[in-house]
Amino acid sequence: DAGVIQSPRHEVTEMGQEVTLRCKPISGHNSLFWYRQTMMRGLELLIYFNNNVPIDDSGMPEDRFSAKMPNASFSTLKIQPSEPRDSAVYFCASRLGGADTQYFGPGTRLTVL
Amino acid sequence: QQQVKQSPQSLIVQKGGISIINCAYENTAFDYFPWYQQFPGKGPALLIAIRPDVSEKKEGRFTISFNKSAKQFSLHIMDSQPGDSATYFCAASKGGSQGNLIFGKGTKLSVKP
Numbered sequence: 335d336a337g338v339i340q341s342p343r344h345e346v347t348e349m350g351q352e353v354t355l356r357c358k359p360i361s362g363h364n365s366l367f368w369y370r371q372t373m374m375r376g377l378e379l380l381i382y383f384n385n386n387v388p389i390d391d392s393g394m395p396e397d398r399f400s401a402k403m404p405n406a407s408f409s410t411l412k413i414q415p416s417e418p419r420d421s422a423v424y425f426c427a428s429r430l431g432g433a434d435t436q437y438f439g440p441g442t443r444l445t446v447l
Numbered sequence: 448q449q450q451v452k453q454s455p456q457s458l459i460v461q462k463g464g465i466s467i468i469n470c471a472y473e474n475t476a477f478d479y480f481p482w483y484q485q486f487p488g489k490g491p492a493l494l495i496a497i498r499p500d501v502s503e504k505k506e507g508r509f510t511i512s513f514n515k516s517a518k519q520f521s522l523h524i525m526d527s528q529p530g531d532s533a534t535y536f537c538a539a540s541k542g543g544s545q546g547n548l549i550f551g552k553g554t555k556l557s558v559k560p
Contacts, residue, residue, distance in 0.1 A: 434544035438490025
């Protein structure tokens, strides 16, 4: 299995621009998570989907952030407009229903200038 | 409010030594405590996990010790190897492994040859 796939791996953009991060979970996994990792705040859960439905978005920092999961094999995290403080590594993870383990993707390193 | 506190931030150990990383939690409803290992440029990967019905769990050179009354748990890496050099995160969740993970801020371990 290819594991969780994220794209792009690196993104550099200017403040005010829209950024879209993409994630393909492991086939058959029905839970998907978006995390943000920074030095200051560590690894934080942004949003969690189960069977393509958002279950908990309490970690989404503000209205500039939105996430969608149109089908079981694809999810996006969008930031509009982006700000320098959004610079971080964003991880997507997936989990098979009932299983313990969340499998993380390689992450997208976002830099907002 | 930091629900899972991890220490130390960084750790240097000689090859063959024992690495010990500690975590403390506040929420007594937490009932699943995993440790994740992250290599540079990669996403975190589950290393070992424990539930509060046992005080210790061992997998190879990795052992979790759990103290429910003190609300603390620790990771011990026996016979530490240079290949163990990575960042380690403790985490906790309620609702078992199906709950949302709250991560500690991580410990960067360097094992010197």
